[in-house]
Amino acid sequence: MDFTDSDVPDGQTFHLRKPAVLRVIVQDHIIDKLELPYGVPETVDELQSIVQQKYRLEAGKFTLHYMDVDFGREFFTLASTKDLKDKDTIKVVHIIDLSSIQFVVTDLDRSDTVAASSSTLAASTASSESDDTIILSSPEHGNLRSKSWPSKFPIPRFRNDTELVLATGNETFNKDGSPLSSTAILPDILERLAESIFEYVAYPTSAQFAAVAEALIQKHPCLKEPGSYNGCYGWQQRLKFKMGNYRSKLSGLGCPELEVNSLQKKRANEKTPAKNMKKARKGEANYLPPHPLGETKENLEQQRLDLLSEVKKKNNSHIICEKMERTFSTRRQEIVTLAPSVSDLKERWPALFLPEQIKEEYKRITTANLESTFIANLDHCIPRLMPLVMSRGGAAKYKIQNIMELLKINTVETRREVAIRCLVVYLGENEDSLFEYVDPESQTGDLDSRVMKILITKGTTASDPASTTVIIEGTEVLQGLDVPRACALLMGLIYALNLSYPQELKYTFEVFQKMFLRLDSQKCSPKVTSLRQKLQGNPFEPHS
Structure with a gap:
């Protein structure tokens, strides 16, 4: 729609200027061309009045930003129309009333409350007509999330009109295989999916985007894309762009998990969007939560x-x-x-x-239990793991045979220790990089040289259990634990202290995380994927 003489606001006059055309981003999914026959107005208020009338916006509920090519096409607040010229791009930024944001209080220890908060979230979103209403889940103690990424992503309920269109589209698809051609429901679908994804993670991985897209076309087959190799690749790309826009909205509201990656918060040598991103990388649910309500x-x-x-x-x-x-x-x-x-x-x-x-x-x-989960999954793997590691040949076979000598003392803790140490060797990594045996009567030596170690001290007699000391960055952090428990609590400290895995033990810690703790296990390295597939066979039954 063009801007004509009849659209000129009352009381405003325009000097004769060269006509201009502006590209206007009204919303994420609405981009229009605004023709100005009298040229770019002299004041920002005049331009806002024109934009308000053409796009039927509410006065005082939006501001205008302009794209500056000198700063990598970033958007800046429009303070003067002198910054604009013909064929420039402006963006309508909707002002969100903080009092309209609904916070749903959840309790980590009550699954029924979590379910209630989810239903409240869906209902409140379904009744909202504005794509700019952002609903957060903010538990009492400041944790933003109360659940980790699900094995099967639950597709939320969309607005009533969207659900009616999808129901009709699914019926037609089941009859003759015709996909839904309407694009009017696209904004609602993407908005609700972005909200649901953010309930689990702020920065989804490609595997997680794929999981959401696959779950969407499974529930609503009419949304399947005929030209896509998997029927949903286009949905994956739309979700990636939508999540970026959704994060931008939340970042403006002061969400610390997103605000920490803003250019204003970065150091001078890291002033690029992808430089030194601080985000969950090991399946964390609450990586950087906000402060509790009322706390400073x-x-x-x-x-x-x-x-x-x-x-x-x-x-x-x-x-x-x-x-x-x-x-x-x-x-x-x-x-x-x-x-x-x-x-x-x-x-x-x-x-x-x-x-x-x-x-x-x-x-x-992570919203999950540490020690009980680690030990339970380790015990589950041992019957299949031991015959697998014993099938190794060469130098690895010799090392594994030496480790198996520990089974002369047949206790649960010893079997777990042997399984973990054999696993390290099986993965082609050096167990001495993680474990170090120390004589109980000798000094432990210089701790500063040990970045991440579990020092094992054998008992004074053969029947006495081994005791461990955990060292991180040359600092003694734990002591008096058996080896399996030391490994579990070391993983807990890696998460608590936001540490990276040692490069020389990356496969061992990947198994600890994705197989024993079951975190972010959708995508594994080829070596760990192969191990997991082999462990899915029948358990080993030793000869009597």
Whole structure:
């Protein structure tokens, strides 16, 4: 639709200027051409009035941004129309009323509350007519999410009119195989899917986008794309662009998980969007949560100082757990954004290195249990894993035979230790990179040279169990554990301290994460995928 003389706002006059055309991004899915026969107006208010009348926008509910080619085609706030020329691009940025945002309180320990919050989220979105209404889930203690990525993605319910179109389209598709041709429902579908994805992750992987797209065409086969190799590749690409736009909206509302990656928050040498991205990479659900409602940075710092005294008291686990839960958000922001050393963290957050708090912190980050999950899946794999590793030849066979000598002391802990150590060798990695045997009567030596190690000290007699000490960045963080438990809690510390896996043990830790902890297991490396497929066979039954 062109802007004509009859559309000129009352009381406004235009000097004779050269006509101009502007490209206008009204919404993510609506891009229009605005013709200005009297040229670009002299003031921003005049241009806003023209845009408001043409696109039927509500006054005071939007601002205009313009694309600056000198800064990599980034959008900036339009302060003067002198910044505009013919065929430039402007963008309508809708102002979101923060009071209209609905926060749904969930409880990590109650699945019924989680289900209720999800249904409330779907209902409130279905009744909303604005694509700019953003609904967040913000539990009481500041955790943004209360569930990890599902094995099968649940497609949400769309608006009533969208559901009616899809129902009719599915009937037609089942009769003659004709796909749905209407594009009017596309914005609603993408908006609801973006909201649902964000309930699990802020930065989905390609495998997760594919899972959502596949689940969508399974539930609504009329949306299948005839020209796509898998019927949903186009949906994957649409979802990627939509999630980018959705993150931009949330970042403007101060969501810390997204705000941390804004250009304003980055260092001078990292002023590019993809440089040093801080995001969940190991299946974290709550990577960088917001502060609890009503809490400030100063209040949480006082809680941290109180923790320093509480951790020195005896029989005080309940108060420690409560304060650790309360300070979770400020601790994560410190760890993720500042990346302090392990020794500094141990000094500032000593409670974080208690075994029980390691498990609690892991649960806050991933919403899953640590030790019980790790041990249960390890035990499940052992009957199939042991005959597999024993089939190795060459130097690996010799190393595995030496490790198997430990089974002379046949205890549950020993069998688990043997399985883990044999697994490292089977994966072609050096077990000495993770485990180091120490004489109980000798000194452990220089700890600074040990980046990530589990020191194993054998008992004084053959029947005494082995004891371990966990070292990270030259700092002793745990001691007095058996080997399987030390491995589980080491994984908990890697998540709690936001550490990367050692390169020389990347396959071992990938198995720990994706097979024993079942986190982000949709896509594995070829070596781990091969191991997982081999372990799906029949369990080994030893001869009697």
